[in-house]
Amino acid sequence: MRNAELLASIQAKDKAYDAEFKLVRVRMTKTYHTALKPDLHPFAYELYVSTCYAYDLLQYGGEENVKRAADILEVVIARQDQDSSRSTYGIWPYFDEEPLDQMDRPDWNMADFHGKKLVLILKNHSELLPSSLIDKLRGAVYHACQAIIIRNVGPHYTNIAIMGALVTLLGGELLGQEEIRSYGERRLRTFRDYTMAIGTFSEYNSPCYTPIAIEELHGIYAESSTDGAVADAEKLLDLAWHMIAKHYHPTTGTWSGPHSRTYSTQLRPNESAFLQNALKQEVEPGDIRCPEKYRYLFTSTEERYFTEPTLKADETGYQNYATTYQNERLSLGSYTSGIMWNQRRNLLGYVDSGGGHAVSIQLQFLKDGKDFCSAVFTGVQSRGQALFAFNLATDNGGWHQDLDIINGRCRAADLRIRLLLGGHAANAELPTTQTGNRFVTVIGETVLQVEAILDRSDYGELQLQTERSAEGLSLDYVISTGEERDFDFHALERAVWVFALSLGEDRPPPAVDIQENESSLTASIQTDDGLASITVPQKPRKTRELYQENKVQLPSALLGEME
Secondary structure, X not given: OOHHHHHHHHHHHHOOEEOOOOEEEEEOOOOOOOOOOOOOOOEEEEHHHHHHHHHHHHHHOOHHHHHHHHHHHHHHHHOOOOOOOOOOOOOOOOEOOOOHHHOOOOOOHHHHHHHHHHHHHHHHOHHHOOHHHHXXXXXXXXXXXXXHHHHOOOOOOHHHHHHHHHHHHHHHHHHOOHHHHHHHHHHHHHHHHHHHHHXXXXXXXXXXXXXXXXXXXXXXXXHOOOHHHHHHHHHHHHHHHHHHHHHEEOXXXXXXXXXXXXXXOOOOHHHHHHHHHHHOOOOOOOOOOOOHHHHHHHOOOOOEEEEEEOXXXXXXXXXXXXXXXXXXXXXXXXXXXXXXXXXXXXXXXXXXXXXXXXXXXXXXXXXXXXXXXXXXXXXXXXXXXXXXXXXEEOOOEOOOOOOOEOOOEEEEEEEEEEEEEEEHHHHOOOOEEEEOOEEEEEEOOXXXXXXXXXEEEOOOOOEEEEEEEOOEEEEEEEEEEEEEEEEEHHHOXXXXXXXXXXXXXXXXXXXXXXXXXOOEEEEEEEEOXXXXXXXXXXXXXXXXXXXXXXEEEOOHHHHHHHO
């Protein structure tokens, strides 16, 4: 990190630092794992933010900074569970006010997150710290390594698979623990083999987590003394940067979809800063750089059109393809399948609305205004056209697939499918017309069309609504609204909705052919790239069954490009 940015990060945390508690106090924003609620605990002392603050202070240097960093580290290390007989051994709670035993499911990722900062402090700043604290740091790193080894996450968990490899690899080297070091080397090699077999990260194209993966891989590349791990990290860094570069849309300055995980449809400041720093011409020691061979993709407005698998089908029993199309004015990306979780973008577009502004187009399935995990998306894309459907799952969650399981039964006042036009849409005129079940919206010089082709459910006909809000313009297909009621997906004989979308085409979307029987239906369109179709069950199923039974036929021209 450059000195000016490092200083800015330190100064921001200086204001939130509490010298009595020797921790950083933050506004409560976390919703997973913690039982603390913002209305009762609007602020809390966050341990990982404090660890990062201590790391930054040591990076910047200076006697007062080093003393403060040491004070923080003493407190943070004391909060780690170092009792090997406990199930939470080696990890940290989120907040000083909430011990591990009081959390709503402790987060085992905290061994990886704290561990990566502590191991880099131990490696690069030990000479600044008192020997008694160094001993505690070594102990904390050892316990974090043990927690990571016990948990032993698989290579499909991209970010944590890499982070855990960094902690154990460097931790083993520093501690002189060959068993730990060799575990880290094997873990990275396993991740490399798994990822190269797919051809991309299974945590695919994530604006929030791909930069973290690059930071961890860079840490291994720059800091490890294990030659094989350094070579593996270099190969994976190349793969990660190519994934980012080919998805970047220069005209709108956006990161094209689809996104496996993201916290915002618009790039957040830290994500934009990461890209800007990696693309700067001047180089400082320790800088993370985008490889020269991919830099042109961040400025080229050439047409891009590609699809790629994102899973090991022999492991999952099904494949999920990601397709992206870009031209100078727009980008559109989609998966062939996925749940409608709030961190996932199964269908996502960006359009130049003029004057350097971008409008985002995000597909959502909402329960009482929140993204609904029990809705399952299936789709196929041909350039700026998409054909997609929704099913309902009988074993998934409400707002989260693990932490909020509803198993196909819930109470709600509102269920709807939404195309949210965000970003600059909040401040732009977007002429919109409705004809039958079709919305037509003009975004700058680009036409967006979406139409409900088929509605098969026991909830009545879809109702169309448009709504303006601070987020932008919503094009809604309302399934049910009114008084709160019970929904039981197990009792439904049919629940499937089919849509066609066109972006950047002045002509109407292609005609959709529907073939159906008692158990399933097939929707198909003839595109310039060949026939594209989806086949989905009509009755709600378990999530895995839907992933396996929902079928897609990609256009032949797109399949040819992939080969």
